[in-house]
Amino acid sequence: xxxxLQKQMTDSHYKNFIVGLGETGxxxxxxxxxxxxxxxxVDTREDPPQxxxxxxxxxQAEVCLGELSNNVFANAKQIIVSPGIDINNEFIQSAVAQxxxxxxxxxxxxxxxxxxxxxxxxxxxxxTVTSLVAAMARSAGVQAYAGGNLGPPALDLLEVDDxxxxxxxxxxxxxxxxxxxxxxxxxxxxxxxxxLDRHGSVDRYARIKSQVxxxxxxxxxxxxxxxVSKMKISGMMIxxxxxxxxxxxxxxxxxxxxxxxxxxxxxxLATSAIALQGESGILNSLAALAIGxxxxxxxxxxxxxxxxxxxxxxxxxxxxxxxxxxxxNDSKGTNIGASISSLRGLKDNVxxxxxxxxxxxxxxxxxxxxAKHAKHVILFGQDAKLFELAxxxxxxxxxxxxxxxxxxxxxxxxxxxxxxxxxxxxxxxxMYENYMLRGEDFERCVKELAL
Numbered sequence: 412x413x414x415x416l417q418k419q420m421t422d423s424h425y426k427n428f429i430v431g432l433g434e435t436g437x438x439x440x441x442x443x444x445x446x447x448x449x450x451x452x453v454d455t456r457e458d459p460p461q462x463x464x465x466x467x468x469x470x471q472a473e474v475c476l477g478e479l480s481n482n483v484f485a486n487a488k489q490i491i492v493s494p495g496i497d498i499n500n501e502f503i504q505s506a507v508a509q510x511x512x513x514x515x516x517x518x519x520x521x522x523x524x525x526x527x528x529x530x531x532x533x534x535x536x537x538x539t540v541t542s543l544v545a546a547m548a549r550s551a552g553v554q555a556y557a558g559g560n561l562g563p564p565a566l567d568l569l570e571v572d573d574x575x576x577x578x579x580x581x582x583x584x585x586x587x588x589x590x591x592x593x594x595x596x597x598x599x600x601x602x603x604x605x606x607l608d609r610h611g612s613v614d615r616y617a618r619i620k621s622q623v624x625x626x627x628x629x630x631x632x633x634x635x636x637x638x639v640s641k642m643k644i645s646g647m648m649i650x651x652x653x654x655x656x657x658x659x660x661x662x663x664x665x666x667x668x669x670x671x672x673x674x675x676x677x678x679x680l681a682t683s684a685i686a687l688q689g690e691s692g693i694l695n696s697l698a699a700l701a702i703g704x705x706x707x708x709x710x711x712x713x714x715x716x717x718x719x720x721x722x723x724x725x726x727x728x729x730x731x732x733x734x735x736x737x738x739x740n741d742s743k744g745t746n747i748g749a750s751i752s753s754l755r756g757l758k759d760n761v762x763x764x765x766x767x768x769x770x771x772x773x774x775x776x777x778x779x780x781x782a783k784h785a786k787h788v789i790l791f792g793q794d795a796k797l798f799e800l801a802x803x804x805x806x807x808x809x810x811x812x813x814x815x816x817x818x819x820x821x822x823x824x825x826x827x828x829x830x831x832x833x834x835x836x837x838x839x840x841x842m843y844e845n846y847m848l849r850g851e852d853f854e855r856c857v858k859e860l861a862l
Contacts, residue, residue: 425449425450425451425473425486425487426449426486426487426488426489427443427448427449427450427451427487427488427489427491428450428451428452428453428483428484428487428489428490428491429443429450429451429452429453429491429493430453430454430490430491430492430493430496430503431453431454431492431493431494431495431496432452432453432454432456432459432461432462432465432474433459433460433461433493433495434461434564435493435494435515435516435564436452436454436461436465436493437461437464437465437468437564438516438563438564438565438566438567439491439493439516439519439564439566440452440465440468440469440472441468441566441567442516442519442523442566442569444469450472450473451472451473451474451475452465452469452472452473452474452475453474453475453476453479453483454474454475454476455476455477455478455479456476456477457476457477458476459476462474479500479502479503480502481502481505481506483502484502484503484505484506484511487506487509487511488510488511488512489511489512489513489514490503490506490507490511490512490513490514491514491515491516491519492513492514492515492588493515493516494515494560494582494584494585494588495584498513498587498588513588514588514589514590515584515585515587515588515589516564516565516566516585517559517565517579517581517585517586517588517589517592518588518589518590518591518592519566520565520566520568520569520579521589521591521592521593522591523566523569524569524574524577526574526575526576526577527575527576527577527594527595527706528576528577528578528579528592528594528595529544529576529577529578529579529594529595529596529597529598529702529706530579530581530592530594530596530597530598530623530627531544531578531579531580531581531597531598531600531702532580532581532582532583532586532597532598532599532600532620532623533598533599533600533601533602533620533633533639534600534601534602534603534746534748534749535600535601535603535691535744535746535748535749535752536600536601536691536694536695536698537560537561537580537581537582537600538560538561538580538723538726538743539687539692539695539722539723539726540598540600540695540698540699540702541557541559541561541578541579541580542557542561542720542722542723543695543696543699543716543717543720544557544578544699544702544703544706545557545576545578546716546720547699547703547708547712547713547716548576548578548703548706548708550712550713550715550716551708551709551712553575553576553706553708554573554574554575554576555574555575555576555577555578556568556571556574556576556577556578557577557578557579557580558577558578558579558580559579559580559581559585560579560580560581560582560585561580565577565579576706579594581623583616583619583620586619586620586622586623587619589622591626592622592623592625592626593626593627593628594623594626594627594628595627595628595629595705595706596627596628596629596630596631596702596705596706597623597624597627597629597630597631598623598630598631598632598633598698598701598702599620599621599623599624599632599633599636599639599642600633600636600639600694600695600698601633601636601638601639601694601748602616602617602620602636602637602638602639602748603746603747603748603749603751603772613638613772617638617642620642621642621643624642624643624644624645625645626645627644627645627646628645628646628647629646629647629648629649629705630644630645630646630647630648630649631648631649631650631651631698631701631702631705632644632648632649632650632651633650633651633652633694633698634650634651634652634654634660635651635652635653635654635694647705649661649701649704649705650701651694651697651698651700651701652694652697653690653693653694653697655673656673656674656675657675658675658676659674659675660674660675660701661673661674661697661700661701661704662697663682663693663697664676664678666678669681669682669683670682670693672685672693672696672697672700672717674700674704679700679710679714680714680717680718684717684718685717685718686717686718686719686720686721686722687717687720687721687722688722688727688729688756689727689752689753689755689756689757690752690755690756691727691752691753691755691756692722692727692756696717699713699716699717700713700717723743724740724847724850725740725741725742725743725846725847725849725850725851726741726743726744727739727740727741727744727753727756727834728740728741730853730854730857730858730862731857731858731862732862733861733862734827735826735827735828735829736822736825736826736827736828736829736830736831736861737829737830737831738830738831738857738861738862739753739757739830739831739832739833739834740833740850740853740854741753741832741833741834742833742834742835742839742846742847742849742850742853743846743850744834744835744836745767745770745835745836745837745838745839745846746770746772746836747772747773747774747776747777747836748772749834749836750763750765750777750780750834750835750836751776751777751780753832753834754780754781754783754784754785754832754834755780755784757784757830757832758784759784760786760828760829760830761784761785761786761829761830761831761832762785762786762787762788762789762821762824762825762829762830762831762832763781763785763787763788763789763806763832763834764788764789764790764791764811764814764817764818764821764831764832764833764834764835764853765788765789765790765791765798765834765835765836765837766790766791766792766793766794766795766798766835766837767791767792767793767794767835767836767837767838767839767840767841767842767849768792768793768794768837768838768839768840768841769793769794769797769798769836769837769838770837770838774797774798774801774802775801777801777802777836778801778802778804778805779805781802781805781806782804782805782806785805785806786806786807786824786829787806787807787808787809787821787824788802788805788806788807788808788809789809789810789811789817789820789821789824790802790808790809790810790811790817791810791811791812791813791814791816791817791842792835792837792841792842793837793841793842794837795810798836809824813842814833814842814849814852814853814856815852815856815860817833818831818853818856818857818860818861819856819860821861822860822861831857831861833849833850833853835849
């Protein structure tokens with residue numbers, strides 16, 4: 412048939428449609444091609460960024476670009492949506508009403524493998540805990556592969572032939588289009604307002620996240636989180652939290668004023684010995700231990716992993732120190748909960764750099780955290796004015812035109828003992844393609860102007 416760029420299909424008999432020409436869409440296309448299943452790629456953009464790559468890899472594929480209509484899915488039997496696509500789109504739902512199945516790549520992944528799966532979701536910490544668990548498993552000699560929302564798309568992992576464990580980071584968007592996932596272990600790390608521009612309310616967001624527990628063999632639960640602790644779970648339960656743990660569960664025990672990671676009454680490791688910093692680092696470490704216990708991983712190896720794994724780039728990572736001023740990159744902090752957690756981790760004398768594209772949530776919560784932990788706030792990006800109004804009375808507020816300007820202002824304001832924290836509480840898309848590029852730019856500016 413050849414490659415076509417058009418709004419109408421030249422062949423009305425196509426039954427399988429992939430919606431969203433991004434990394435996930437490409438992985439779905441490769442999956443269907445391996446099974447000799449014909450498909451149509453659909454994207455609402457006229458020139459999606461992965462188009463050239465798609466043309467090279469799938470030269471015979473049919474493509475429909477531009478605005479959707481009922482005609483696009485007229486004969487659809489299966490619509491496979493990428494995470495960025497809202498399954499409640501009127502044209503997708505119209506096709507579903509006519510009998511089409513709508514699912515995401517995670518649904519296809521689970522149907523195609525018998526390998527045990529760990530499913531990790533939450534508002535914050537998903538990538539860190541996913542990486543920790545995979546590293547813990549590998550240290551025990553288990554061939555573990557991580558992917559999903561982190562790293563390779565899930566379907567690409569199916570090409571690995573020696574996998575003994577898949578550790579998947581799952582977003583709310585992925586869970587929204589998944590019905591039958593039955594992991595060996597599931598966890599919702601935490602809930603805070605995120606993606607409300609898509610989900611509408613934190614309650615609906617939490618309900619979507621809770622789907623990860625529906626068919627789990629073991630449910631790992633954050634008992635410190637008011638939303639997670641009330642979720643309906645399945646299978647055996649192991650909990651973690653910052654309080655004193657009951658037998659078999661994970662938490663903190665204070666010995667002579669020093670906090671220790673603990674399982675029941677057994678102290679395991681001083682929090683000062685783990686590589687991850689702050690309150691979020693402690694919680695992520697406890698979550699990883701609970702998951703590891705559910706997988707029967709050796710405790711000694713897990714604790715050694717916690718001593719050495721420092722976390723992911725752009726997630727509360729230490730950039731450097733000069734003249735008594737410390738600089739931290741938390742560009743991955745794209746929502747209110749993440750920024751609050753990082754502020755708490757630094758405790759006081761913080762200069763916060765924030766701004767970008769606000770994804771929704773209660774800014775009063777961030778206002779209170781700023782008032783408690785920050786001296787100055789430097790705002791940039793599309794929604795800087797919104798944040799300026801929200802933070803009035805909480806700290807000294809400054810506006811900047813760019814990350815470089817924000818770093819320069821912070822360098823002028825900072826005194827010995829201060830901590831400069833980039834934790835935007837916003838998406839990056841007004842100024843950068845992704846949060847990684849934002850974080851890299853921040854670190855580059857810090858090293859040029861301050862270190």
